[in-house]
Amino acid sequence: MAPKPAPYDIDRLALAHSQIVDRIRTAEHQFGRNPGSVSLLAVSKRHSSTAIRALHGVGQRAFGENQAQEALEKMAELKHLDLDWHFIGPIQSNKTAQIAASFSWVHSVDRTKILNRLSSQRPTDLAPLQVCIQVKLGTEESKSGAAANDVAELITLGTELPNIQLRGLMALPPPSPDQATQRYWFRQLRELRDQLNAEGHSLDTLSMGMTNDLEAAVAEGATMVRIGTALFGPRP
Numbered sequence: 297m298a299p300k301p302a303p304y305d306i307d308r309l310a311l312a313h314s315q316i317v318d319r320i321r322t323a324e325h326q327f328g329r330n331p332g333s334v335s336l337l338a339v340s341k342r343h344s345s346t347a348i349r350a351l352h353g354v355g356q357r358a359f360g361e362n363q364a365q366e367a368l369e370k371m372a373e374l375k376h377l378d379l380d381w382h383f384i385g386p387i388q389s390n391k392t393a394q395i396a397a398s399f400s401w402v403h404s405v406d407r408t409k410i411l412n413r414l415s416s417q418r419p420t421d422l423a424p425l426q427v428c429i430q431v432k433l434g435t436e437e438s439k440s441g442a443a444a445n446d447v448a449e450l451i452t453l454g455t456e457l458p459n460i461q462l463r464g465l466m467a468l469p470p471p472s473p474d475q476a477t478q479r480y481w482f483r484q485l486r487e488l489r490d491q492l493n494a495e496g497h498s499l500d501t502l503s504m505g506m507t508n509d510l511e512a513a514v515a516e517g518a519t520m521v522r523i524g525t526a527l528f529g530p531r532p
């Protein structure tokens with residue numbers, strides 16, 4: 297009898313990982329970015345601990361999840377591995393304690409109430425929580441993210457709170473197949489970051505770019521790209 301196919305082909309995952317790292321390095325070179333200035337966040341939502349373990353085996357450490365419960369289960373299964381967990385999904389207030397206790401980064405903070413709760417619930421024996429403010433780009437009502445006008449208040453609060461280290465901005469722009477349009481949205485985020493830094497902040501992170509717009513994001517200054525599909529294949 298033929299063996300049941302493994303749910304994840306470890307060699308295929310390792311190959312996909314090296315191809316994405318190549319795509320990032322090629323884009324850095326093409327757009328005049330310093331080699332190694334863009335880091336890879338592997339978005340493992342909906343994929344198994346087995347797949348995460350395989351990528352850990354080829355050196356990947358940073359993984360992104362967008363549901364607290366799902367992530368906590370994987371963390372428990374993988375607790376012996378040195379992994380950096382990043383929360384990238386919408387945040388409900390009743391999940392902030394779990395998120396503050398288990399993740400090292402949160403990319404998706406878009407309101408002051410959530411930021412205050414994350415700081416007060418961050419266990420003090422852990423390093424400060426690394427935070428990006430998610431900014432709404434475009435006009436779609438459904439998209440989460442802080443309105444551009446509310447970002448300065450969030451940034452100021454983030455720099456004052458004791459258990460938060462404010463790192464930068466994140467966005468999920470309206471999807472477009474066109475690289476010029478993709479770049480247009482990412483440029484809005486970079487210019488907002490530059491403006492905040494000109495006002496005295498020191499934001500070092502732009503979390504932007506996914507499988508379909510990685511190159512545009514690197515061209516516009518991304519420091520962290522969040523890649524799911526190109527690494528793991530389609531989500532089940």
Ligand SMILES: *Cc1c(COP(=O)(O)O)cnc(C)c1O
Pocket residue numbers: 339341362384385468506507508522523524525526
């Ligand atoms: C799912 C997700 C990604 C990864 O998207 P892919 O297109 O699969 O690379 C990136 N960022 C966020 C916030 C996501 O929810």
